Amino acid sequence: MNVNVHDYVQAIKSRALELNGTTVVVELSGGKTLTGTLAYAVTTDVGGYTKHPDVLTVTVASKAQTIRIDRIDAIGQG
Template sequence: MNVNVNDYVQAIKTRAVELHGTTVSVELSGGKTLVGTLAYAIATDAGGYQRYPDVCTVTVSTKAQTVRIDRIDAIGQG
C-alpha cells in the first residue's frame, strides 16, 4: 500500500485543528498513547498565510507533552 506521507501528515494536522481544546487520545508511532487535552492551532504569518505547526501539545494530568505531528499514528476524541 502506497501512502503519501505529506497527505497523511496534513490529515493529522487537520484533525488536530478540529479537536483543539478537547480531550483526545493520541497514538504515537512508538506504540505509546497519550490521553489528555489537545492544544493545536493554525498560526497566521506576516504575509497572511496560514501555517500549521509541526508540533502539538497534549496536557496529561497537568503535565504538557509536546508531540511532533509526524510521530502521530492516530488521533481521536478521548
C-alpha cells in the same frame, strides 16, 4: 501499502484542528498512547498566510507533552 506522507501529515493536522481544546487520545508510532487535552495553535504570518505547526501539545495530568505530527499514528476524541 504505499502511503503519501504529505497527505497523511495533512490529515493529522486537519484532525488536530477539529479536536483543538478537547480531550483526545493520541496513538504514537512507538506504541505509546496519550490521553489529555489537545492544544494545536494555527498562526498567521506577516504576509497573511496561515501556518500549521508540525507539533501539537497534549496536556496529561497537568504536564504538557509536545509531539511531532509525523510521530502520530492516530488521533481521536477521548
